[in-house]
Amino acid sequence: MAVSMEPGERGASPPNSAVPTGEIYFSILKIGKCLFASVPPQLRDAHARALQETIARRLASETGIRGVLLDVSALGIVDSYAARVLEEVGSTSKSLGARAILVGLRPAVAITLVELGIDLTHVETAMSLERALQVLRMRIVAED
Amino acid sequence: MARLKEEITAGMGEVLPRRALQSVVATLPAWADTDVGTLDVVHVHVLLKSIERSVKLFGGSTTPQLIQKLRACCTGGAAVPAARKRIPVRSDADVLVAQSTCQQLCSAFFNSTDVVRLATVVSELARNIYMYAREGEILLEVAEAADGVRFSVEARDQGPGIANLEHVLSGAYNSRTGLGRGLKGSKALLDGMDVDTGPGRGTTVRGWKRARTR
Numbered sequence: 001m002a003v004s005m006e007p008g009e010r011g012a013s014p015p016n017s018a019v020p021t022g023e024i025y026f027s028i029l030k031i032g033k034c035l036f037a038s039v040p041p042q043l044r045d046a047h048a049r050a051l052q053e054t055i056a057r058r059l060a061s062e063t064g065i066r067g068v069l070l071d072v073s074a075l076g077i078v079d080s081y082a083a084r085v086l087e088e089v090g091s092t093s094k095s096l097g098a099r100a101i102l103v104g105l106r107p108a109v110a111i112t113l114v115e116l117g118i119d120l121t122h123v124e125t126a127m128s129l130e131r132a133l134q135v136l137r138m139r140i141v142a143e144d
Numbered sequence: 145m146a147r148l149k150e151e152i153t154a155g156m157g158e159v160l161p162r163r164a165l166q167s168v169v170a171t172l173p174a175w176a177d178t179d180v181g182t183l184d185v186v187h188v189h190v191l192l193k194s195i196e197r198s199v200k201l202f203g204g205s206t207t208p209q210l211i212q213k214l215r216a217c218c219t220g221g222a223a224v225p226a227a228r229k230r231i232p233v234r235s236d237a238d239v240l241v242a243q244s245t246c247q248q249l250c251s252a253f254f255n256s257t258d259v260v261r262l263a264t265v266v267s268e269l270a271r272n273i274y275m276y277a278r279e280g281e282i283l284l285e286v287a288e289a290a291d292g293v294r295f296s297v298e299a300r301d302q303g304p305g306i307a308n309l310e311h312v313l314s315g316a317y318n319s320r321t322g323l324g325r326g327l328k329g330s331k332a333l334l335d336g337m338d339v340d341t342g343p344g345r346g347t348t349v350r351g352w353k354r355a356r357t358r
Contacts, residue, residue, distance in 0.1 A: 045236040077243050077260060079267040080326040108260040116264065116329030 041074040048085040059096040067136040073104030090123030155217040181220040184227040226287030242270040253355040268326040269299035277303020293355040302346040
């Protein structure tokens with residue numbers, strides 16, 4: 001799903017920053033009562049805002065979504081800013097009636113977050129996609 | 145000034161037959177085609193690893209003594225120059241540039257978890273500059289010290305400064321960007337960190353970490 005930035009937002013970013021103009025693309029797929037979103041490897045401010053908005057918009061427009069699974073396996077570095085973005089996605093989802101779960105956090109990133117003193121209180125985490133679906137009490141059943 | 149490749153060929157002596165030796169030298173990275181004493185500590189390390197690997201592939205073997213000798217060939221007997229990078233910080237994109245520059249600089253000497261730790265620290269410091277001072281710079285350095293290889297970072301800006309540093313570092317402070325956690329956390333991820341700041345005189349943060357010998 002492509003999100004084009006509103007003019008007001010683009011004006012708010014610093015003039016010399018090379019924000020990719022036009023569209024920022026996120027893959028957000030729906031599976032059952034879940035949204036599955038991939039977080040891009042490099043989280044720029046504009047990306048972070050767009051990610052939050054896209055998920056909020058999808059949750060508001062589609063009924064019955066129970067969970068938001070965020071694939072964070074591409075994130076090699078999570079600093080306190082990126083952690084806050086993820087937490088905000090979590091609390092936005094919560095206020096729209098869905099649980100946000102981070103899937104695939106890298107071990108080195110998890111270690112660093114702990115040492116940094118960040119505990120990601122507002123989002124849940126799961127080691128694998130299967131575990132995340134278990135947490136949401138969802139099952140994807142094969143036909144045979 | 146002596147050419148590096150010639151010195152290395154001479155330094156390797158009888159480790160491999162002449163033809164194989166030529167091949168090893170021919171497969172060295174392009175930046176190795178330079179004068180003796182110009183490579184920095186990271187490049188010397190990568191070069192020696194590459195020689196070690198390719199000698200092995202050609203059926204020879206290297207000894208620690210030979211590697212020491214080749215290291216001396218690289219430096220011409222002098223101290224190895226430190227690897228330095230300077231990243232101006234003016235936008236949120238520069239924060240990401242600082243992250244990846246740090247990762248590239250440190251990956252030769254630090255294990256992968258430490259690389260993530262260091263890049264996270266650099267990211268925190270760069271973001272503080274961008275958020276609070278709008279403009280500043282990050283200086284990264286990997287240098288040989290008495291106790292092994294050492295990474296240091298310096299973040300400088302001419303911004304408003306931090307008025308209540310003690311409070312911020314105590315962890316009681318929580319800002320809109322997470323500065324409190326960021327600065328305190330950075331200290332925890334490093335071996336040491338100094339902050340020089342005050343209202344109206346900008347902020348300079350210096351931090352360092354020693355590489356664990358691998």
